[in-house]
Every structure is written in structure tokens, then in C-alpha cells.
Amino acid sequence: MRKFLAPALIAMMALPLAACGGDGDDALAERVEDNAEERADAAEANGATDAQADAIEDAGEARADAIDDADVNAHAMSNEQKLDLITNDQAVVPQ
Template sequence: MKLHIVAALAALALPLAACGGDGDDALADRAEDQAEVQADQAEAMGANDAVVDQIEEDGEDRADAIDDSDVDTDDLTKGQQDAMVNGN
């Protein structure tokens, strides 16, 4: 699943890679923060450590993919940004 998310983000970001990268760091931070929230919620609901760790790792991978894409977030709609943050 993680590989699919990273591949999807890379494919989504590839056409945008030449856009200059404005805001990609902030968008990457949002992805990591979102994963932390999801991990905290899973932990509060009794998920085991492996599940919580995987959620966090997936968020870090999404953040890395977003940052590596060098995407110009000004060229993305809110929906596109949210999709990248959430791994959709």
C-alpha cells in the first residue's frame, strides 16, 4: 500500500515538477502532521504499535514524495493539495 501511495504521488507530481517548488515544504509538513493525527487517533482506539508506526511511516513517505516533487502549490487547487496530503 505504501508503495502505491508513493508511486501515485510521484505520478501526480511529475507533470508539476518543473513548476518551481513553492510551498512544497509546507504541504509536506501538512502530510506529516495529518499522519500524526491519524496515528494518534488509531492509538487512542487501541491500535497496536505496528499499525501506529506504519501510519506514521506512510505520512513521512508522503511528505518526502511531496517535497521531492518540488511542486508549486500555487498551481494546485485545494482539493489537489488535500489529495496529496491524504495520499489519495
């Protein structure tokens, strides 16, 4: 999994961290979902069950919904804070 995670993180950091319009929460939430999907795919490739992969995706979708519902102002966040929300399931969604 580490072989996949490092290149994925590098690729995500190279992407623009803010979307046009609004507070950027929609784009940030989408990136959280995309990251969860990539992690679920990697987990399956490394032998995880479908249920385990589905749980990873479901957790990502729930985090994305929480970001969107909280109307997070992604433009006011540092790149490190955004990356933490995208990659860390334990990161607290700002209210």
C-alpha cells in the same frame, strides 16, 4: 475514527493552504506529516498497536518526502488537490 477525522479535516481546511516563499511544497509536505501523526494518534486511541500507528506515521513521512523531492508547485494546485494529497494515502504525488 470518523469522529476524529471530520473535525480534523475541517480544521485543516481552515488553515492557510500555501506557505510564503518557494513553491509551497515544504508547507504541503509538513501538513501531510502532521496529518499522518494525527491519524496515528487517533488509531492508537482506537486500539491500534504501536506498529500499526508507526506504519501510518511512516507512510505519511514517505509521502511528505515524495512531495518535497518532486518539488510540487503547491501554489498551482487547487485547494481540493492539496487536501487530497494531505488526507488520501492513495493520491498520486504530481511530478
